[in-house]
Amino acid sequence: MCQLLGMNANTPTDVMFSFTGLATRADEHKDGFGIGFFEDRGVRLFVDHHSARQSPVAQLVKTYPIRSDNVIAHIRKATQGRVALENTHPFQRELWGRYWVFAHNGNLVDFHPRLHAAFRPVGDTDSERAFCWLMQELAKAHAGVPAIAELTRTLAELMPTLHRHGTFNMLLSNGQALWAHASTHLHWVVRQHPFGAVALRDEDLSVDFAHHTTPKDRVAVIATEPLTQHEAWTAFTCGELKVFVDGQPLG
Amino acid sequence: MCQLLGMNANTPTDVMFSFTGLATRADEHKDGFGIGFFEDRGVRLFVDHHSARQSPVAQLVKTYPIRSDNVIAHIRKATQGRVALENTHPFQRELWGRYWVFAHNGNLVDFHPRLHAAFRPVGDTDSERAFCWLMQELAKAHAGVPAIAELTRTLAELMPTLHRHGTFNMLLSNGQALWAHASTHLHWVVRQHPFGAVALRDEDLSVDFAHHTTPKDRVAVIATEPLTQHEAWTAFTCGELKVFVDGQPLG
Numbered sequence: 132m133c134q135l136l137g138m139n140a141n142t143p144t145d146v147m148f149s150f151t152g153l154a155t156r157a158d159e160h161k162d163g164f165g166i167g168f169f170e171d172r173g174v175r176l177f178v179d180h181h182s183a184r185q186s187p188v189a190q191l192v193k194t195y196p197i198r199s200d201n202v203i204a205h206i207r208k209a210t211q212g213r214v215a216l217e218n219t220h221p222f223q224r225e226l227w228g229r230y231w232v233f234a235h236n237g238n239l240v241d242f243h244p245r246l247h248a249a250f251r252p253v254g255d256t257d258s259e260r261a262f263c264w265l266m267q268e269l270a271k272a273h274a275g276v277p278a279i280a281e282l283t284r285t286l287a288e289l290m291p292t293l294h295r296h297g298t299f300n301m302l303l304s305n306g307q308a309l310w311a312h313a314s315t316h317l318h319w320v321v322r323q324h325p326f327g328a329v330a331l332r333d334e335d336l337s338v339d340f341a342h343h344t345t346p347k348d349r350v351a352v353i354a355t356e357p358l359t360q361h362e363a364w365t366a367f368t369c370g371e372l373k374v375f376v377d378g379q380p381l382g
Numbered sequence: 383m384c385q386l387l388g389m390n391a392n393t394p395t396d397v398m399f400s401f402t403g404l405a406t407r408a409d410e411h412k413d414g415f416g417i418g419f420f421e422d423r424g425v426r427l428f429v430d431h432h433s434a435r436q437s438p439v440a441q442l443v444k445t446y447p448i449r450s451d452n453v454i455a456h457i458r459k460a461t462q463g464r465v466a467l468e469n470t471h472p473f474q475r476e477l478w479g480r481y482w483v484f485a486h487n488g489n490l491v492d493f494h495p496r497l498h499a500a501f502r503p504v505g506d507t508d509s510e511r512a513f514c515w516l517m518q519e520l521a522k523a524h525a526g527v528p529a530i531a532e533l534t535r536t537l538a539e540l541m542p543t544l545h546r547h548g549t550f551n552m553l554l555s556n557g558q559a560l561w562a563h564a565s566t567h568l569h570w571v572v573r574q575h576p577f578g579a580v581a582l583r584d585e586d587l588s589v590d591f592a593h594h595t596t597p598k599d600r601v602a603v604i605a606t607e608p609l610t611q612h613e614a615w616t617a618f619t620c621g622e623l624k625v626f627v628d629g630q631p632l633g
Contacts, residue, residue, distance in 0.1 A: 171468065172468040173467025174467070175428075175467065177428070179426075180424075188446070191439065194438075215422065215424055217424035223474070225475060225502065228502035228504055230504055251478060252479060253424070253476060253480060254423065254424070270500070
């Protein structure tokens with residue numbers, strides 16, 4: 132199964148610790164990885180079709196503290212589409228003068244929507260088709276960037292169409308918020324004051340966030356499976372869509 | 383002045399040598415750098431708003447041999463737009479199911495085209511506006527990816543509109559070809575059999591391409607100023623548009 136990792140914070144935060152936890156699970160996921168960092172409106176997207184264990188690009192991400200408000204990472208186990216750079220998540224498009232970054236875990240069966248607008252897949256995955264369709268439908272529903280609550284309502288209307296075609300765990304961000312939808316496996320946790328020490332589940336690594344934070348900092352982390360021990364991760368229910376803003380779920 | 387670097391090859395080739403030559407000139411260009419690598423239809427785009435001298439991302443690019451058919455790199459000296467990730471070249475968009483990568487050197491004055499289609503700037507540079515306008519006009523002129531010669535004719539019709547607004551040295555690629563347009567400074571060279579030793583102009587570094595190539599390899603390099611000594615670089619004339627395919631200029 133692919134692994135997803137999302138981060139939404141109220142102050143630019145690095146994800147070296149969580150990404151290390153994710154990359155540890157990459158043993159059986161040799162089909163590439165990618166990570167997109169929003170810095171305000173700008174995006175850095177690092178992708179590699181080598182595994183997150185071996186890639187020099189992954190090494191950079193683990194050691195260079197890129198501080199970001201919204202992060203989406205994906206470690207791929209190919210189900211549809213060959214192993215190639217153009218099939219590596221996350222995918223990126225521009226809509227309404229904002230970049231959008233998207234990653235998907237799951238498998239959509241017989242999903243071939245009519246893509247009649249400005250968003251076409253470059254690769255041949257079900258995931259990129261789903262992303263292009265989402266962008267197309269958002270563009271039809273709103274003339275410009277709407278308020279986050281309104282965008283969330285539109286996305287909530289669109290999710291069941293995708294969900295009907297199979298497993299659709301996804302992360303989506305435009306740099307202002309992070310949306311997460313689960314069919315099967317997705318968990319979230321919020322870290323905030325008082326911060327403490329946290330240990331990764333799969334690797335002998337821990338960090339004391341109290342040393343790296345201020346009392347105002349708040350960070351939401353979303354992942355396929357809980358990444359840490361002794362933290363209160365909450366599982367998404369089937370078909371649940373959540374939006375994270377300023378390091379916490381809205382509404 | 384910003385520095386541009388382009389590479390178009392008939393076989394995937396790394397640009398560590400040329401990028402090192404470009405980064406050497408980055409002393410007075412502290413406003414970010416970026417480089418986009420096409421690997422078939424896929425793209426890796428590395429951007430940083432730190433200088434190419436200091437950035438760990440630039441260090442990765444200088445040492446990790448990413449083999450690519452088409453490369454566009456840019457070292458920025460800000461003229462319009464603040465120093466921010468969203469203003470860092472190259473820019474990327476998708477059109478007709480292909481990624482397009484664009485970088486610009488120069489300054490367009492009073493260029494505020496009507497952007498009524500699907501391509502909107504995310505940042506606030508004249509360069510990204512020009513790119514969005516080019517994408518819009520290409521989308522209007524053709525229903526799908528046309529032949530390279532036809533695309534070149536359309537681009538040749540569009541260039542004077544941009545050129546009229548100021549200096550417009552640019553590189554553009556969709557992974558199939560690399561287009562280069564010059565107002566002022568742009569040079570190109572083709573490396574092919576028999577390959578020999580080449581030395582950078584600005585740094586004490588040379589490479590013997592004979593050790594790294596086969597007789598069939600052919601690479602075109604395009605740069606603001608010649609990067610090497612003792613190679614026959616050709617200067618673009620003012621208003622000249624050239625398209626490079628399989629490591630050589632077409633037509």
